[in-house]
Amino acid sequence: MIKYDYIMVRFGELSTKGKNKKDFISALYLNIKHSLKEFTSLQIETRYDHIYVKLNDEDVNKVVERLKDVSGIQALSLVYKVPNDIEEIKKGALEFIKQVEGKTFKVKVKRGNKRFYMNSEEITRVVAPVILKNTNLKVDVHNPDILLNIEVRDEGTYIFDETIKGAGGYPLGVGGKAMHMLSGGIDSPVAAYLLMKRGITIECIHFASPPYTQEAVIYKLEDLLRKLNRYQPKIRLNIVPFTKIQEAIYDNVPESYCITLMRRMMYRLADKLAKRRNCPVISNGESVGQVASQTLQSIATINEVTNTPIIRPCATLDKLDIIDIAKKIDTYEISIRPYEDCCTIFTPKAPKTSPKLKDVKEFEAKFEWESLINEALNNIDSKFIE
Numbered sequence: 451m452i453k454y455d456y457i458m459v460r461f462g463e464l465s466t467k468g469k470n471k472k473d474f475i476s477a478l479y480l481n482i483k484h485s486l487k488e489f490t491s492l493q494i495e496t497r498y499d500h501i502y503v504k505l506n507d508e509d510v511n512k513v514v515e516r517l518k519d520v521s522g523i524q525a526l527s528l529v530y531k532v533p534n535d536i537e538e539i540k541k542g543a544l545e546f547i548k549q550v551e552g553k554t555f556k557v558k559v560k561r562g563n564k565r566f567y568m569n570s571e572e573i574t575r576v577v578a579p580v581i582l583k584n585t586n587l588k589v590d591v592h593n594p595d596i597l598l599n600i601e602v603r604d605e606g607t608y609i610f611d612e613t614i615k616g617a618g619g620y621p622l623g624v625g626g627k628a629m630h631m632l633s634g635g636i637d638s639p640v641a642a643y644l645l646m647k648r649g650i651t652i653e654c655i656h657f658a659s660p661p662y663t664q665e666a667v668i669y670k671l672e673d674l675l676r677k678l679n680r681y682q683p684k685i686r687l688n689i690v691p692f693t694k695i696q697e698a699i700y701d702n703v704p705e706s707y708c709i710t711l712m713r714r715m716m717y718r719l720a721d722k723l724a725k726r727r728n729c730p731v732i733s734n735g736e737s738v739g740q741v742a743s744q745t746l747q748s749i750a751t752i753n754e755v756t757n758t759p760i761i762r763p764c765a766t767l768d769k770l771d772i773i774d775i776a777k778k779i780d781t782y783e784i785s786i787r788p789y790e791d792c793c794t795i796f797t798p799k800a801p802k803t804s805p806k807l808k809d810v811k812e813f814e815a816k817f818e819w820e821s822l823i824n825e826a827l828n829n830i831d832s833k834f835i836e
């Protein structure tokens with residue numbers, strides 16, 4: 451087992467420069483710090499285009515596992531660090547490569563520090579012979595088993611071989627906040643994860659209809675959010691009492707239109723709460739064509755209640771692909787727990803797949819839903835899951 455000095459953290463998608471880049475790096479730094487807080491002897495150093503995690507005596511594998519979940523990291527490398535001195539570089543390169551498995555190698559030098567007294571080619575030309583002389587390794591410039599990277603930077607020279615793929619995307623927080631509709635099904639936690647990967651933080655809204663829906667659904671949501679805490683450490687969950695609205699709909703509206711109206715009410719509530727909490731967008735787990743309320747015509751009729759943009763990360767994903775992601779982020783087993791949701795209890799036999807806006811407006815005129823919406827908003831039960 452090689453004793454590495456540092457983990458080199460590379461950023462993804464950093465085409466942005468200047469202030470955006472600074473914000474990106476400082477957000478990433480804080481997220482990394484948070485995700486590694488249990489490793490008390492680590493030190494985190496920010497440089498111009500990398501972040502370095504100094505391992506000291508911490509378990510490198512555990513730290514890497516944690517870092518793989520941090521969005522905004524493109525790749526990780528486990529590195530040796532030596533002073534900017536060619537003798538030290540030679541010694542370090544040899545010591546490093548002796549511990550890596552393989553039969554062939556190639557040296558790849560990058561000189562970020564242009565003041566160093568040798569250029570990349572000169573460094574390669576002195577390091578390679580040292581390896582050839584002291585090991586059984588052979589050079590293969592096209593398809594080497596070991597790619598020995600040597601990066602000369604201002605603060606020292608880093609030596610490493612492989613790169614480990616990171617989560618990609620943007621650091622959490624740089625993308626703003628979305629009001630996310632969380633249902634306890636399979637899709638909405640996956641949608642939340644996909645948003646977080648893009649650097650968007652979420653706050654959740656859930657519509658509960660007790661006594662038709664059980665308290666156990668809330669525990670399920672909390673368990674789901676605890677899984678998502680790996681990507682966003684603190685998530686606010688808002689439970690909206692939805693029973694009266696739902697009953698009013700079922701008392702006043704033909705069965706085939708109930709789902710359409712119910713979802714319009716959900717959007718109205720999400721929209722109002724989004725504005726209160728400074729969320730410029732709403733998000734959810736809708737997937738085109740999955741159920742009657744998610745045909746394009748349904749989506750259009752439901753969406754008509756608001757101008758707020760609605761992000762649907764699962765929109766075009768196949769259910770099986772959504773399930774794969776759910777398994778990867780460990781939410782699947784929780785999502786399939788068999789509790790009734792407010793959408794399942796009143797499921798009509800033949801929901802409209804092409805609800806007409808004219809009809810919808812006519813049904814909505816039949817009952818006093820505005821006051822019910824305000825009452826629901828005033829009785830939100832809100833908690834942080836962390």
Ligand code: ATP
Pocket residue numbers: 630631632633634635636637638639655656657658733734735736737740741791792793
């Ligand atoms: P999921 O889509 O999460 O698997 P589902 O299939 O039960 O759950 P749908 O009926 O497909 O949910 O609803 C589509 C989306 O609407 C959900 O992904 C979720 O974002 C939102 N939604 C549905 N029911 C609720 C609810 N009770 N509270 C909050 N959001 C909900």
Ligand code: MG
Pocket residue numbers: 635637735736737740
């Ligand atoms: Mg669904």
